[in-house]
Amino acid sequence: MTTFVDRVELHVAAGNGGHGCASVHREKFKPLGGPDGGNGGRGGDVILVVDQAITTLLEYHHSPHRKATNGQPGAGDNRSGKDGQDLVLTVPDGTVVLDKEGNVLADLVGQGTTFVAGQGGRGGLGNAALSSARRKAPGFALLGEPGEARDIVLELKTVADVALVGYPSAGKSSLISVLSAAKPKIADYPFTTLVPNLGVVTAGSTVYTIADVPGLIPGASQGRGLGLEFLRHVERCSVLVHVLDTATLESDRDPVTDLDIIEEELRQYGGLEDRPRIVVLNKIDIPDGQDLADMIRPDLEARGYQVFEASAVARTGLKELSFALAEIVGTARAAKPKEESTRIVIRPKAVDEAGFxxxxxxxxxxxxxxxxxxxxxxxxxxxxxxxxxGYLADRLNRLGVEDALMKAGARGGDGVAIGSEENAVVFDWEPSMMAGAEMLGRRGEDHRLEAPRPAAQRRRDRDASRDDAQREYDEFDPF
Structure with missing residues (x-):
């Protein structure tokens, strides 16, 4: 059964905003109560939060679809709808958030670090909020916006100071078990370690974390073995420790060749050239292992490596190794610039000054x-x-959309699409000669959307409307 997952594809959907309400207050002896439609509630956000008690993305591997709750619609009597509840998803420390194209959206490091993966939709305004001196009783309300829905990829990169790398069965798990309190699985066959193991080491006044990365083999950077799955876990480490097996039973292998192969895989993976390296010649408790360590140590030191001999079984050479690592980690921490734990990549959209x-x-x-x-x-x-x-047409006109269409060469009857190709609203454009609330008829109507009438007919309708108003005034008798 899978117990460790460090990469998942997550489908998140924020809550939709609630619709605004179109309502007119009605009460005895108050014929002109006015609009009283409330606003819709905001949809809930989907928020990622770092929790250091979590070490795997297994939960999202089993249930990758997550949705926040919707906002409630507004109601009459100026009652606003309830906001949707935010959906908080806890992730391990060191989680990287990417989009489907592989672009980094956020790098979450540190307890409590948050990132809004899905923005909840805004609630629609009710007609009470839309009323004005000229539009006294709007017969409409705004709809709530749909919440943001998108697919994201979560990748876990272990947050550790030291990474142990090397061939399978080189003794990495044994070393971490004696350097720290970690208890990884240890056996005498390759690929015993299938997941990264973390341990905490105390050397004097320095406390640092050490990671046992699953075994690498030739071709790991191209996907062979387990290397490609777990090479990302060494990216955050301050120092790399090559654990070389001086007592290997394979006749076609030797520690120096193993070191060269692993270094080539790290080079092809990229981004690790500036990390200091330490070499640990492991298993010197075996007579042949000690002899081989004595033979190759001068060659490794000539290459510039700091070399330590150690035995996890005999527990020799561990104190010197732990203090040397503590010194390198301390130097790396002191040189690292202080920065915010949350690293969010912002990519503003390119628009002109008009906003469209x-x-x-x-x-x-x-x-x-x-x-x-x-x-x-x-x-x-x-x-x-x-x-x-009609209200939408007024807003677009005030924003300058009609002027921009004219400058772009649009003529009456041309097709205009607002939005992306997938979700566009398309209509035949007719330049507006008049705009504003004076074009309104009864609530819910707008004369601009009626079929065009001849000028003579418009004059007759206007005169008839005036005659009707005069007749009602003459017949009115308040007593």
Missing amino acids: TVTYDEAEEVYRVRGEKPERWVRQTDFNNDEAV
Whole structure:
């Protein structure tokens, strides 16, 4: 059964915002109560939080789909909807968040570090919030925005100061078991260690963590064996320790060749060239192992390596090794610049100063409008309500969309799409000669959306409306 997972694909969906309410206050002896529709509640966020008590992403391997709760719709009597509850997902220390294309979104290091993986949708405004001196009783409300839904990849990179690397069965697990209180599985066959093991070492006043990385073999950087799965766990380490087996039973292997092969795999993986190296000649308790260590040590020191001889079984050479590692770790910590634990990559969208762009899509033969505000306003509009559509037209006009369309060469009847190709709202554009609340009829209506009438007909309708108003005034008798 799988007990350790260090890479998962997670499907997160934030909560949708609640719809605003269109309501008019009605009470006896108060015929003009006014609009009293409340706002919708905000949708819940999906938040990743570092918890150092967690060491694996196993939970998300079994249940990769996570969704926050939706905001509640508004109601009459100025009652706002309840906000959705945030969904908090705990992740191990050292988790890297990536998008589907492999771009880093956040690097979460440190207890309590947070990252909003999915932003909840805004609640829609009720008609009470939309009323104005000219639009006294709106017959519509704004819809709640859908919550952000996306696929992300979580990768765990072990947060440790020292990484033990080497061939399978070189004795890495044995070393970490005697240097620290860690109790990894130890056996006399290759690939005993299938997951990284962490241990805490105390050397004088320095306390540091040491990681036992599963065995590497030739071709690990290209995916052979377990190397590619776990090489990422050495990226954060301050020092690499090559554990060389001086008592290997394989006739075609020797410690120096093992070192060269592992170094080549680390070079091909990349990003580890600046890490200091230490060589540990392990298993010197075996007579042949001690003899081989005496033979190759001068060659390794000539290459510039600091070499230690050790035996996990006899527990020799461990004190000198632990204090040497503590000195290197202390130097690395002192040289490391102080930085915030949360490293979030921000990639602002390229838009002009107006907050939107207008381009001509030759393939679709439409003028495409892209921008945060226009797209958000479209999502908030109830297209079954003519007054709401008219309100959208007013907002776009005030933002300057119509002027930008004219400058781009759009003419009446041309197709205009607001939004991306997948979620665009497409309509035939007609330049507005008039805008504003004076174009409203009864609640929920907008004269601009009616079929065009001849000028003579519009004059007759206007005169008839004035005659009706005068007749009602003449017939009115308050006594």
